[in-house]
């Protein structure tokens with residue numbers, strides 16, 4: 003097992019990465035559990051495989067697990083489901099000093115983390131991420147949120163978990179499409195700041211996607227280490243550094259909004275498309291050699307991820323996608339900064355992008371091929 007620390011002044015926490023962690027959850031979390039009752043939020047898909055080992059571990063250590071099982075899918079990141087989670091935590095008499103366990107992928111982690119952030123003005127929570135996307139990205143760094151009608155993650159809080167247990171054994175039961183979607187966030191770390199890791203992904207992507215044990219663990223560890231470094235430098239995305247983790251997300255969130263946050267386009271798939279668009283747009287305005295944009299597209303294609311927005315069959319224009327982007331949380335005094343590329347491994351924040359030009363670029367992309 004590897005342990006990676008997220009180093010925050012006075013509030014550091016550990017991310018454990020390894021196989022079999024959930025079966026020993028009581029040992030790993032024990033120091034944080036003050037009461038016999040342990041509240042766990044999960045979804046029906048995850049519960050089918052992972053509820054039992056977690057409950058068994060807790061019961062055999064003398065705890066009494068209490069489980070709330072939600073509908074799987076992005077639609078659960080809503081006011082309605084948030085209210086349900088909060089009411090349930092109140093009924094379970096969760097106190098500020100307690101820790102709620104979030105057992106699942108990005109939706110469960112974001113939603114449960116946000117519920118924990120607002121319950122009695124903040125209680126503790128532990129991330130037990132079971133998807134590749136949650137292990138390499140959303141469980142680390144404390145961004146918690148639900149979606150609003152106006153867009154993705156627009157209501158939320160920075161609320162750090164007390165511990166993250168990334169059990170790579172859970173990837174065995176992850177559907178292939180979810181595995182590919184999570185892999186988009188792995189490739190993202192290479193594209194934004196680590197050309198060597200990008201080259202590693204080009205060579206080893208198929209091993210990760212086929213769940214080769216060493217390759218998958220290495221991908222998770224290296225991704226978590228990259229994220230932990232950036233979060234430690236800029237916890238609340240105020241210094242320009244953490245925003246780089248948002249590479250592909252401004253385009254991606256617009257596509258998610260346009261497809262109604264549905265299974266038509268998973269978050270990781272939207273990020274893959276968004277990375278391709280960010281790379282192509284960077285090349286269009288002369289920041290990035292076109293060959294590098296082609297490498298990003300090729301890496302996305304090779305993983306079986308969507309790389310062409312024309313193929314989505316959207317009935318909209320670039321202006322409509324650009325309008326979605328104006329809800330982005332990075333908006334600053336009416337200006338939307340874009341994360342663009344100078345090279346693979348060298349992302350930067352460009353505050354001088356003309357949104358009309360982005361809209362024209364997107365209209366052309368929607369009609370391409």
Ligand SMILES: O=C(O)C(=O)C[C@@H](O)[C@H](O)[C@H](O)COP(=O)(O)O
Pocket residue numbers: 139140142143145154155187239244245247248251331
């Ligand atoms: O942790 C971050 O910072 C990120 O931007 C990572 C993203 O991959 C992640 O999807 C995040 O939740 C998106 O954040 P948002 O601020 O664009 O909602």
